[in-house]
Amino acid sequence: MSSRAVNIEAFDASAEPAESAPGTMNRMVIAVLALVGVLISLYMAAYKFGLLGEIACGSGGCSRVQNSPWAVFMGVPVPVIGLAGYGALLAASLAGVHAFATSRLVPLVIAGGAVVGLAFTAYLTYLEAFVIHAWCRWCITSAV
Numbered sequence: 001m002s003s004r005a006v007n008i009e010a011f012d013a014s015a016e017p018a019e020s021a022p023g024t025m026n027r028m029v030i031a032v033l034a035l036v037g038v039l040i041s042l043y044m045a046a047y048k049f050g051l052l053g054e055i056a057c058g059s060g061g062c063s064r065v066q067n068s069p070w071a072v073f074m075g076v077p078v079p080v081i082g083l084a085g086y087g088a089l090l091a092a093s094l095a096g097v098h099a100f101a102t103s104r105l106v107p108l109v110i111a112g113g114a115v116v117g118l119a120f121t122a123y124l125t126y127l128e129a130f131v132i133h134a135w136c137r138w139c140i141t142s143a144v
Contacts, residue, residue: 023107024097030110031093037086040142044079057137061128065136070127078124082142085120089113 047055048066055062065071071078092113096106121143128135 027093027096027106027110031090031097034086034090034093037142038083038090040138041079041082041086044138045077045083048077048079055138059135059137061134062136062138064134065128065132065139068127068132068134070124070132081120085113085117089117 046052073081092106092109125143128139
């Protein structure tokens, strides 16, 4: 017999996993979705600043939307606003998953950011449908 014995009683397969903070899984999902939003915003910002030759869209609507006067809001390119918004949502959701999971501020920041983002997205979608008359697939993906 080996000199190293394994204490089988120390391993309890029926033991329940440690409780996680409430909403941890939801915040992880929010973090992943926010990361997708950050990546889309980075891609659109790279196009807006001329770092990409053409935008991969397929329909031509993306170029039309990105080159319209409504692609800038209060002097700031819309993809930069998206990058800031999704970045803040990503940071807040990751903070909620980790050390600050018990803070009441984290869910308020996430909910507030989501409401503001939803309202801004609704405004931009309205512009695409009724003013610009073109649909950007990246914008729609970001909105969903």
